[in-house]
Amino acid sequence: MDSTAFRIFVLCFLLMNGFGYGQSEGMAFIEGSRYIPLYGRDSTVVEVKDFEIDVYPVTNAAFIDFVREHPQWQKTKVKKLFAEGNYLYNWKGDFELREDVDLRSPVTYVSWFAAKAYCECQGKRLPTIDEWEYVAMADKKMRDARINESYNQQILSWYEAPKTYKNSIGQTEKNYWGVYDLHGLVWEWTLDFNSVLISGESRKDVDKDSNLFCGSAAIGATDLMNYAAFMRYAFRGSVKARYAIRNLGFRCAKDINNIE
Amino acid sequence: MKKAIVILTVLLAFVSCKQSNSGTGADNMVLYECPMHCEGDRLYEEEGSCPVCKMDLERVKPDKTEKLSQAVIPEMSIFNLSSTWTDQNGKAIKFKDLQGDVLVMVMIYTSCKAACPRLVADMRNIEARLSEEAKNHIKMIFVSIDPETDTPARLKSFAKENFMDDAPWMFLRSTEENTREFAAVVAVSYKEISPIDFSHSNIISVFSHNGEMLFQQEGLGVNSDNTVNHINKAVGTLKKEL
Numbered sequence: 177m178d179s180t181a182f183r184i185f186v187l188c189f190l191l192m193n194g195f196g197y198g199q200s201e202g203m204a205f206i207e208g209s210r211y212i213p214l215y216g217r218d219s220t221v222v223e224v225k226d227f228e229i230d231v232y233p234v235t236n237a238a239f240i241d242f243v244r245e246h247p248q249w250q251k252t253k254v255k256k257l258f259a260e261g262n263y264l265y266n267w268k269g270d271f272e273l274r275e276d277v278d279l280r281s282p283v284t285y286v287s288w289f290a291a292k293a294y295c296e297c298q299g300k301r302l303p304t305i306d307e308w309e310y311v312a313m314a315d316k317k318m319r320d321a322r323i324n325e326s327y328n329q330q331i332l333s334w335y336e337a338p339k340t341y342k343n344s345i346g347q348t349e350k351n352y353w354g355v356y357d358l359h360g361l362v363w364e365w366t367l368d369f370n371s372v373l374i375s376g377e378s379r380k381d382v383d384k385d386s387n388l389f390c391g392s393a394a395i396g397a398t399d400l401m402n403y404a405a406f407m408r409y410a411f412r413g414s415v416k417a418r419y420a421i422r423n424l425g426f427r428c429a430k431d432i433n434n435i436e
Numbered sequence: 437m438k439k440a441i442v443i444l445t446v447l448l449a450f451v452s453c454k455q456s457n458s459g460t461g462a463d464n465m466v467l468y469e470c471p472m473h474c475e476g477d478r479l480y481e482e483e484g485s486c487p488v489c490k491m492d493l494e495r496v497k498p499d500k501t502e503k504l505s506q507a508v509i510p511e512m513s514i515f516n517l518s519s520t521w522t523d524q525n526g527k528a529i530k531f532k533d534l535q536g537d538v539l540v541m542v543m544i545y546t547s548c549k550a551a552c553p554r555l556v557a558d559m560r561n562i563e564a565r566l567s568e569e570a571k572n573h574i575k576m577i578f579v580s581i582d583p584e585t586d587t588p589a590r591l592k593s594f595a596k597e598n599f600m601d602d603a604p605w606m607f608l609r610s611t612e613e614n615t616r617e618f619a620a621v622v623a624v625s626y627k628e629i630s631p632i633d634f635s636h637s638n639i640i641s642v643f644s645h646n647g648e649m650l651f652q653q654e655g656l657g658v659n660s661d662n663t664v665n666h667i668n669k670a671v672g673t674l675k676k677e678l
């Protein structure tokens with residue numbers, strides 16, 4: 177009897193230890209900090225708390241498993257409100273990919289709703305823009321590599337490279353945090369992609385946005401030299417949650433303290 | 437053995453309740469299900485959240501599902517959203533509960549000093565131009581983008597200050613996540629720029645009685661002729677169906 181109790185105790189201890197401190201499988205721990213993103217709160221510093229993020233983007237293979245368990249996200253069953261007609265365009269059916277599509281490639285042609293549901297069903301969530309940009313400003317050696325000219329050059333040269341969405345995950349260089357593929361594979365959904373308030377009007381020199389957006393004066397960019405980041409924000413500002421796009425995938429994130 | 441049979445029967449009753457909507461045997465029981473069906477067709481006896489995806493469990497109503505399956509919800513309807521909202525009286529509602537009225541919705545936050553008062557004025561102007569007949573078939577809804585500040589009590593006092601505490605007016609709030617999702621559906625962008633200030637797009641959306649988006653008016657103080665026309669047309673369609 178005693179030994180049973182002891183075993184249970186040990187088991188509980190192991191479990192708690194695992195949940196409390198251990199890193200989640202396939203995720204990297206990101207130590208939070210304050211930084212200045214291109215479009216911050218009050219246009220300046222934002223605070224990112226400690227969190228975990230998937231090491232790789234979600235693959236076609238993983239998404240097949242997901243739709244098997246959650247039929248409402250299958251290609252033929254998804255509601256139009258949650259995904260436009262292009263949803264999983266490169267799949268042949270509900271569980272099969274087209275011949276030229278790889279299981280180890282990132283899943284693309286997914287809507288924000290589908291990406292969000294996928295993460296929630298894994299007990300995770302999509303990363304916020306601030307979190308994503310925070311992890312993505314690292315290069316191999318530095319947490320914030322944005323001052324390096326080569327960092328920006330490299331990302332921009334990827335933006336010019338064709339069809340990178342066909343590559344497998346994990347082929348780009350691992351960054352400071354141990355995270356792959358933030359640049360060089362696909363663009364990724366963020367939880368609050370619809371917090372970007374730039375419209376077509378932003379391209380004009382007159383501030384016409386003030387009619388469309390309340391408080392738009394406060395959302396000027398901090399560093400217009402960061403052209404790569406500007407492209408990402410502009411892209412986020414131009415998509416809608418139902419959109420399913422060829423080179424847009426996602427990965428999940430998780431708060432550190434939500435499992436204690 | 438007897439126990440096993442009883443359990444099996446109960447299980448079968450649940451299953452049949454869920455799948456055929458006939459509801460025999462489980463009529464008096466209130467059951468809940470995960471809107472994402474994270475654990476398949478598992479039903480829960482108590483209100484709460486799904487142990488897997490943490491979403492609010494939804495009540496399974498046999499007779500209601502039957503009625504709704506007759507009046508099919510279109511795929512593009514906002515009634516497909518499973519989020520739960522609280523109105524200014526603290527009452528919990530889902531968008532589906534609003535089925536049957538033409539909906540006019542706008543996202544604001546009550547501490548906003550810039551555009552929101554003008555959006556409120558725009559909504560009031562639209563309402564003033566509708567016939568008494570039409571007013572019986574519409575809901576004019578404000579959805580808060582700042583659920584933390586905009587508690588039901590706060591919404592209530594805002595409603596009273598603006599003389600909007602009665603039908604057709606309605607104020608809603610939900611979790612931050614549900615708010616983000618609703619904004620995504622109506623293509624409203626918003627961003628917290630300080631604890632009490634948000635940037636947001638100024639969009640008034642009109643939905644049919646089936647929850648399908650019919651029209652969006654963008655911008656402040658714009659001519660709302662088009663919006664009013666769309667509302668009147670939607671009310672006309674609704675009355676034909678009644």
